[in-house]
Amino acid sequence: MELDRKSGVPYYIQLKEQIRRRITQGIWPAGTKLPPERELAKSIAVSRNTVSQAYKELEGEGVLSSARGKGTFVEDTALIMQQESRKEKVLRIVDLAMEEAVGLGFSIDDFVSFVHVRGMEKKDQLSRMKVAYLVSNPEQLADVNWNLGPGVNLFPLLLSELQESPRAQECISGMDMAITGVSRLAEVKILLGKQHIPILGISLQPRLDTIVRIAKLSIGREFALVCESNQYAEKIKLALRQAGLYPAFRTLIQPNETNLREVLPQCGAVILAPRLRFRVEKVLPENMECIEFHFEPDAGSLNLLRGALLELKGEKF
Amino acid sequence: MELDRKSGVPYYIQLKEQIRRRITQGIWPAGTKLPPERELAKSIAVSRNTVSQAYKELEGEGVLSSARGKGTFVEDTALIMQQESRKEKVLRIVDLAMEEAVGLGFSIDDFVSFVHVRGMEKKDQLSRMKVAYLVSNPEQLADVNWNLGPGVNLFPLLLSELQESPRAQECISGMDMAITGVSRLAEVKILLGKQHIPILGISLQPRLDTIVRIAKLSIGREFALVCESNQYAEKIKLALRQAGLYPAFRTLIQPNETNLREVLPQCGAVILAPRLRFRVEKVLPENMECIEFHFEPDAGSLNLLRGALLELKGEKF
DNA sequence: CTTTTTGGCCCAGTTGACTAGTCCAATTAC
DNA sequence: GTAATTGGACTAGTCAACTGGGCCAAAAAG
Numbered sequence: 165m166e167l168d169r170k171s172g173v174p175y176y177i178q179l180k181e182q183i184r185r186r187i188t189q190g191i192w193p194a195g196t197k198l199p200p201e202r203e204l205a206k207s208i209a210v211s212r213n214t215v216s217q218a219y220k221e222l223e224g225e226g227v228l229s230s231a232r233g234k235g236t237f238v239e240d241t242a243l244i245m246q247q248e249s250r251k252e253k254v255l256r257i258v259d260l261a262m263e264e265a266v267g268l269g270f271s272i273d274d275f276v277s278f279v280h281v282r283g284m285e286k287k288d289q290l291s292r293m294k295v296a297y298l299v300s301n302p303e304q305l306a307d308v309n310w311n312l313g314p315g316v317n318l319f320p321l322l323l324s325e326l327q328e329s330p331r332a333q334e335c336i337s338g339m340d341m342a343i344t345g346v347s348r349l350a351e352v353k354i355l356l357g358k359q360h361i362p363i364l365g366i367s368l369q370p371r372l373d374t375i376v377r378i379a380k381l382s383i384g385r386e387f388a389l390v391c392e393s394n395q396y397a398e399k400i401k402l403a404l405r406q407a408g409l410y411p412a413f414r415t416l417i418q419p420n421e422t423n424l425r426e427v428l429p430q431c432g433a434v435i436l437a438p439r440l441r442f443r444v445e446k447v448l449p450e451n452m453e454c455i456e457f458h459f460e461p462d463a464g465s466l467n468l469l470r471g472a473l474l475e476l477k478g479e480k481f
Numbered sequence: 482m483e484l485d486r487k488s489g490v491p492y493y494i495q496l497k498e499q500i501r502r503r504i505t506q507g508i509w510p511a512g513t514k515l516p517p518e519r520e521l522a523k524s525i526a527v528s529r530n531t532v533s534q535a536y537k538e539l540e541g542e543g544v545l546s547s548a549r550g551k552g553t554f555v556e557d558t559a560l561i562m563q564q565e566s567r568k569e570k571v572l573r574i575v576d577l578a579m580e581e582a583v584g585l586g587f588s589i590d591d592f593v594s595f596v597h598v599r600g601m602e603k604k605d606q607l608s609r610m611k612v613a614y615l616v617s618n619p620e621q622l623a624d625v626n627w628n629l630g631p632g633v634n635l636f637p638l639l640l641s642e643l644q645e646s647p648r649a650q651e652c653i654s655g656m657d658m659a660i661t662g663v664s665r666l667a668e669v670k671i672l673l674g675k676q677h678i679p680i681l682g683i684s685l686q687p688r689l690d691t692i693v694r695i696a697k698l699s700i701g702r703e704f705a706l707v708c709e710s711n712q713y714a715e716k717i718k719l720a721l722r723q724a725g726l727y728p729a730f731r732t733l734i735q736p737n738e739t740n741l742r743e744v745l746p747q748c749g750a751v752i753l754a755p756r757l758r759f760r761v762e763k764v765l766p767e768n769m770e771c772i773e774f775h776f777e778p779d780a781g782s783l784n785l786l787r788g789a790l791l792e793l794k795g796e797k798f
Numbered sequence: 799c800t801t802t803t804t805g806g807c808c809c810a811g812t813t814g815a816c817t818a819g820t821c822c823a824a825t826t827a828c
Numbered sequence: 829g830t831a832a833t834t835g836g837a838c839t840a841g842t843c844a845a846c847t848g849g850g851c852c853a854a855a856a857a858g
Contacts, residue, residue, distance in 0.1 A: 171605040174816060177598055200834055211818040232835040233825025250585040257578040258596055264574055266787050268567040269780060276600040279575055281494055283593040288488040463586060471584050491846060517804060528848040549805040550855025
């Protein structure tokens with residue numbers, strides 16, 4: 165593996181590309197152990213931190229996984245293949261645009277600068293968009309840490325509140341878009357019929373890491389399932405069944421110290437609705453696994469949403 | 482005029498855009514005096530240097546002109562209109578590419594980063610291209626300060642040398658491309674017939690500022706025209722005639738101190754071939770205007786050349 | 799002429815990206 | 829158990845871009 169020292173491309177970016185290439189070319193299949201950071205750093209004569217940054221970003225993209233003391237491993241080749249093919253598509257268009265720009269007499273620097281400025285403008289515009297997220301359970305109000313792109317403002321609202329309070333209705337009219345789970349879509353469309361804002365249905369799925377952790381623990385153990393509402397508990401159970409998991413449950417709605425102290429010691433692990441951790445923490449027995457159950461939109465829904473936002477922006481400005 | 486302080490776009494870029502807009506919208510027609518740097522800086526609450534940078538870059542692009550003590554003025558609205566329409570074309574493609582990328586699940590930051598890296602790669606590749614520039618007059622060897630984009634390496638070569646020396650022939654074979662004036666194109670194609678490198682004809686025109694300076698001085702004055710070869714002197718005269726200028730000349734080939742001392746005092750101004758200034762300087766009478774005559778490829782030729790280089794690069798890598 | 803206006807120029811401070819060095823903690827090997 | 833390996837986290841230095849202030853010189857105004 166070698167770096168181009170004169171190209172001006174940051175070393176860690178070059179490294180990422182080379183690692184990507186080795187994976188896509190099948191030289192490093194899934195599960196391969198990558199060279200340790202120190203070793204690779206020494207072999208290409210850069211700081212370990214440079215290697216570390218490359219590894220870490222690829223880890224963040226789901227391509228690699230690192231564990232202290234063990235090493236860094238190729239995680240998911242299918243994912244990176246897919247990413248690469250998408251990236252290739254984008255790069256083809258970028259090349260096209262670049263040649264067009266050069267043909268029109270701009271330099272490559274000009275072009276990059278155009279894109280840079282244009283990108284900042286778009287981000288700026290996006291960050292001014294306000295999106296209402298209509299949910300039916302109070303637990304969902306807190307579970308909105310999705311990556312919509314930098315600074316799209318997501319305002320969670322309870323459907324029941326919306327039905328009762330005219331204040332909430334007013335609040336909606338200031339938004340640029342409303343989203344909700346597909347199962348509630350029809351209902352929401354009727355409710356917001358008079359307001360002329362676009363409504364988008366998104367489908368939620370449990371976060372993969374959540375499912376994996378539960379799967380690892382679900383052999384011969386009983387779980388405590390702690391929620392604020394029965395509906396949410398049912399939602400979680402349904403999601404687990406759909407993932408092929410049928411663990412034994414003790415369901416605890418509206419937890420307080422008394423019933424927590426009673427139930428928890430009888431269980432092998434705890435599954436929590438989001439933001440309930442602090443209520444359970446003091447009562448939690450030593451060494452007991454405690455899993456917050458998060459939902460997130462699937463990739464398709466996210467793309468749909470992102471695209472819709474960009475289009476909206478186009479109309480707005 | 483107002484700036485967006487939160488957008489992250491550098492102030493001087495925002496300023497440039499706003500000034501551009503005022504010009505394209507006809508609010509500031511050609512000849513308009515812009516607010517002095519201090520005044521504008523105060524009114525939008527930034528440092529004068531920020532305004533200065535915006536003005537200066539626009540001056541570099543030929544849109545504005547500044548003069549100490551006088552002010553900054555709108556130079557050429559036609560130019561900027563043309564620039565803007567070209568830029569719009571590019572931006573349309575950029576937007577398209579951006580939406581494609583976002584639709585494929587990338588963030589805008591990802592996209593900008595792709596373009597950034599891709600741009601650096603392309604520049605890097607371009608900077609490794611070697612282009613031979615075949616000229617017929619020794620004066621042209623020195624007149625190659627065109628902006629081909631950062632770091633394209635241009636190697637001027639005399640045609641007569643190429644015909645005689647096999648060393649020069651070898652040199653050519655290491656190049657990626659050869660260019661020459663359109664009038665010599667056929668000749669060069671035969672000469673390099675065996676070498677399999679692309680040959681491009683470009684058309685040269687005198688630099689606009691050179692012509693303008695001569696036009697200003699050409700009323701009732703006789704010029705001294707100092708060159709190294711008769712051909713080049715004729716080239717210059719022809720170019721001037723084509724620009725509608727018919728000044729009186731005293732032509733001086735292969736200047737030395739003696740004939741310079743004899744001829745110069747009888748003239749109102751001097752026109753020099755490139756790089757002859759140092760030979761004339763000591764003999765030059767006080768206050769006599771001295772103009773270096775430069776040729777450059779016209780915009781169309783430059784674009785053709787740039788495009789050809791980008792294409793070549795595509796094949797090479 | 800002197801004073802005012804105006805751009806040219808240089809230097810300082812801030813910020814962020816990049817690279818590099820060091821110590822710490824988890825894991826493995828013995 | 830101990831020692832070696834390995835990634836995590838933190839700090840420091842470098843560099844370029846951006847912004848800001850001060851001084852100078854050319855032009856204009858009086």
